[in-house]
Amino acid sequence: MNAGGEVHFESKVVDFILRDGGTKMAGVVLADGREITGESVILATGHSARDIYQLLADKKILMEQKPFAVGMRIEHPQPLIDSIQYSYERGTERPRILPAARYNLATKIDNRGVHSFCMCPGGFIVPAATMNDEVVVNGMSLARRNSPFANSGMVVTVEPEDTVKFKKEHGILAGIAYQKDLEVKASVAGGGKQKAPGQKVNDFIAGKLSAELPKTSYFPGLTSCRLDEILPHDVSYRMKIGLKKFGNQMKGYLGEEANLLGFETRTSSPLRIPRDEQSLTHPEVVNLIPCGEGAGYAGGIVSAAIDGLKCAEAAIVLK
Ligand SMILES: Cc1cc2nc3c(=O)[nH]c(=O)nc-3n(C[C@H](O)[C@H](O)[C@H](O)COP(=O)(O)OP(=O)(O)OC[C@H]3O[C@@H](n4cnc5c(N)ncnc54)[C@H](O)[C@@H]3O)c2cc1C
Numbered sequence: 137m138n139a140g141g142e143v144h145f146e147s148k149v150v151d152f153i154l155r156d157g158g159t160k161m162a163g164v165v166l167a168d169g170r171e172i173t174g175e176s177v178i179l180a181t182g183h184s185a186r187d188i189y190q191l192l193a194d195k196k197i198l199m200e201q202k203p204f205a206v207g208m209r210i211e212h213p214q215p216l217i218d219s220i221q222y223s224y225e226r227g228t229e230r231p232r233i234l235p236a237a238r239y240n241l242a243t244k245i246d247n248r249g250v251h252s253f254c255m256c257p258g259g260f261i262v263p264a265a266t267m268n269d270e271v272v273v274n275g276m277s278l279a280r281r282n283s284p285f286a287n288s289g290m291v292v293t294v295e296p297e298d299t300v301k302f303k304k305e306h307g308i309l310a311g312i313a314y315q316k317d318l319e320v321k322a323s324v325a326g327g328g329k330q331k332a333p334g335q336k337v338n339d340f341i342a343g344k345l346s347a348e349l350p351k352t353s354y355f356p357g358l359t360s361c362r363l364d365e366i367l368p369h370d371v372s373y374r375m376k377i378g379l380k381k382f383g384n385q386m387k388g389y390l391g392e393e394a395n396l397l398g399f400e401t402r403t404s405s406p407l408r409i410p411r412d413e414q415s416l417t418h419p420e421v422v423n424l425i426p427c428g429e430g431a432g433y434a435g436g437i438v439s440a441a442i443d444g445l446k447c448a449e450a451a452i453v454l455k
Contacts, residue, residue: 144172148167150187152165152177153173158421159420160421161176176450177424177425178451180427180430180440181430182429184430189309189407190309193307199308199409199410200308200409201299201311201408204406205249205291205292205293205294205403206400207253207291207400208289208290208291208375209261209287209289209396210252210287210290210337211286212287212393212395214236214237216393218237220388221237221386236277236286237286238286239386241290241385243382248293249293251290251378252288253400255287256277256286256287258277258278258283259276259281259285259287260277261275261287261332261354261397262276262354263356265323265330270320271323271330272399272400272401273397290375292370296311298314299311309407312406312407314406315401315402321399325366325398326359331356332354332356333359333397334361335349335362336395341390343362345360347360361398363398366399405432408432411426425451428447
């Protein structure tokens with residue numbers, strides 16, 4: 137701010153101002169009609185700015201499909217995870233000196249990764265959709281990590297070739313269409329008002345509807361559904377095998393209290409906006425600097441922040 141920077145809150149970018157046959161970006165147009173121009177544009181709109189990906193596609197600005205991952209949130213009572221990880225009898229109180237236990241699980245099934253993601257000890261499962269017709273679940277922990285639940289993303293890698301069904305209609309945006317398809321299916325299966333479809337882990341593996349679901353931290357609530365049938369088969373069968381392996385590694389992980397919620401679709405961007413390794417500028421639009429998670433250069437708060445610093449320095453060099 138001391139160097140003359142301005143922050144425009146509630147200002148949505150709806151268009152790009154392109155010059156020199158689309159090879160230079162002179163600025164952006166905001167929803168209220170204002171134009172903001174500059175010598176370079178850092179585009180850091182995150183992985184859920186689907187309107188911006190659409191705008192880039194409409195303007196024929198080069199993007200590349202990249203792998204991402206989809207799956208579910210798995211939830212357990214935190215005392216169960218504590219007892220597994222700290223190797224004590226369930227029912228024993230966790231010694232105060234120990235933090236709520238976490239875990240990290242990963243395997244490879246038929247050339248695709250199956251892994252836990254963003255494990256939240258003593259945390260909550262929260263709604264993370266960006267449109268009313270979607271249900272997306274994500275996880276978070278408060279600093280105290282004192283919720284009675286432990287949750288984690290449990291996801292399978294999706295390669296660009298796995299999205300081929302959506303390619304004809306959506307072209308480069310096929311990965312986004314794949315995510316959206318699952319999100320809408322979750323909303324329909326949940327029955328509205330952000331209720332999420334849920335299934336016990338054991339029933340997911342056995343392929344049957346859960347007669348009842350364990351307690352959850354997800355406040356909009358759950359509807360019992362066949363998640364194994366809604367997920368694409370490529371994801372579902374790998375997830376079943378992966379979960380069984382994880383159950384062998386962590387005794388009790390697949391017990392009656394373990395629950396799955398659908399769907400975790402926003403683990404990372406299905407697209408990369410390419411940039412030169414040195415200048416960090418787009419190869420075709422010379423003063424566009426793609427930045428952060430939405431451009432495919434970060435995965436999480438710290439790496440996105442560091443990428444922001446790198447991009448700011450790149451913009452200074454361009455000046
Ligand atoms: C519930 C939840 C929990 C998470 N927990 C963790 C965690 O514990 N640790 C961790 O490392 N990561 C966590 N993440 C992921 C982390 O939030 C992201 O990796 C990170 O925020 C990405 O940063 P970014 O700057 O690239 O994008 P974002 O943070 O998504 O920022 C993009 C910004 O661009 C704005 N924008 C979008 N479109 C437009 C437009 N058209 N015009 C103007 N502005 C626009 C958006 O409003 C937003 O402010 C969590 C995410 C969620 C949803």
